[in-house]
Amino acid sequence: MERQERFENMPKWEKMDKDMLANIFKKLDMVDVIMGASRVCITWFLASHNKTIWNTIKLNDFDSIVLDNSSNPHLQDNNNARKHLYNLKEILIEINKFSRAAPVDFFFNVNTNVLVEDLEIISNGFPNIRKLALRIQKIQNLNSFASSFSKWKNLQTLIITKITKDGDLNHELKAIAENCKNLTTIKVAYALDQELANIIVGKLPNLKSLSFRSTSVSVEAVKSLIIGLHNLKSLNLSHCVFTKRCNNGMMLATVGISPEDKSTILSIQKLETFKLCCSECTICGDVWNHPLNPQYHSNIGYKQWETDEMKEFEF
Numbered sequence: 001m002e003r004q005e006r007f008e009n010m011p012k013w014e015k016m017d018k019d020m021l022a023n024i025f026k027k028l029d030m031v032d033v034i035m036g037a038s039r040v041c042i043t044w045f046l047a048s049h050n051k052t053i054w055n056t057i058k059l060n061d062f063d064s065i066v067l068d069n070s071s072n073p074h075l076q077d078n079n080n081a082r083k084h085l086y087n088l089k090e091i092l093i094e095i096n097k098f099s100r101a102a103p104v105d106f107f108f109n110v111n112t113n114v115l116v117e118d119l120e121i122i123s124n125g126f127p128n129i130r131k132l133a134l135r136i137q138k139i140q141n142l143n144s145f146a147s148s149f150s151k152w153k154n155l156q157t158l159i160i161t162k163i164t165k166d167g168d169l170n171h172e173l174k175a176i177a178e179n180c181k182n183l184t185t186i187k188v189a190y191a192l193d194q195e196l197a198n199i200i201v202g203k204l205p206n207l208k209s210l211s212f213r214s215t216s217v218s219v220e221a222v223k224s225l226i227i228g229l230h231n232l233k234s235l236n237l238s239h240c241v242f243t244k245r246c247n248n249g250m251m252l253a254t255v256g257i258s259p260e261d262k263s264t265i266l267s268i269q270k271l272e273t274f275k276l277c278c279s280e281c282t283i284c285g286d287v288w289n290h291p292l293n294p295q296y297h298s299n300i301g302y303k304q305w306e307t308d309e310m311k312e313f314e315f
């Protein structure tokens with residue numbers, strides 16, 4: 001009897017303060033809020049709509065279940081066979097309902113292939129995005145891709161990669177630059193050649209921070225960027241392989257920059273921050289362990305995607 005009274009006097013979960021519930025929900029994985037907590041009772045459902053939960057959307061955790069990468073099905077459910085896989089589109093539509101235009105930061109998992117249809121959902125639902133991390137594949141409809149980016153007038157920071165066997169990132173980057181005039185901070189997880197450097201200089205003259213971390217970069221293209229981008233303050237070339245054309249036309253590639261190229265770059269640069277690796281760099285050893293397939297595909301790819309020597313690219 002006494003025990004029953006004590007039980008009845010205990011505060012009930014559904015009577016918990018909504019702000020307190022929202023603070024707890026912020027610690028949960030997005031998918032657990034959408035598919036779990038919000039479905040418990042009406043109080044929890046209402047608490048799930050608190051805008052502060054949705055300011056940052058991070059679909060970056062392998063446990064967050066949101067992977068529908070048909071080209072790499074083995075990446076979907078690596079270590080957790082018991083978890084249910086939700087379709088990305090389904091999750092985006094649900095986030096849209098709960099967040100009501102609240103998101104300002106949106107980070108995709110590097111293994112999640114984001115399609116043009118997915119971009120349409122988030123650009124229509126979340127026009128206030130300022131920071132975005134995105135992996136794309138070959139874009140079939142460039143107009144629709146550009147139209148999604150045209151909604152993001154406040155986009156300032158972009159982390160982007162493209163997984164493709166052919167083609168380049170040039171058309172997509174051009175479309176983004178033409179539509180997002182406030183973009184000042186970019187991390188491109190893609191090889192830097194002269195053509196890409198020309199697009200960046202021509203279309204993104206206001207760029208302040210740039211990172212080509214852990215990729216292959218042409219020394220000449222780096223020089224073009226530093227000379228051409230008058231507002232550039234920070235450049236991260238950590239863990240890069242540097243390519244250079246020799247007098248006989250042959251292309252040379254080396255891990256780490258040569259002292260001669262380093263001093264040429266330093267002599268033209270007016271940067272506040274310029275990051276290169278030291279010779280004993282352990283990350284370089286990991287990144288370039290598989291020289292034929294080095295970028296963001298190895299076991300450490302996931303970790304490399306969300307880290308950077310420059311704080312503005314971390315998430």
Ligand SMILES: [Zn+2]
Pocket residue numbers: 238239240277278281282283284285
């Ligand atoms: Zn390094």
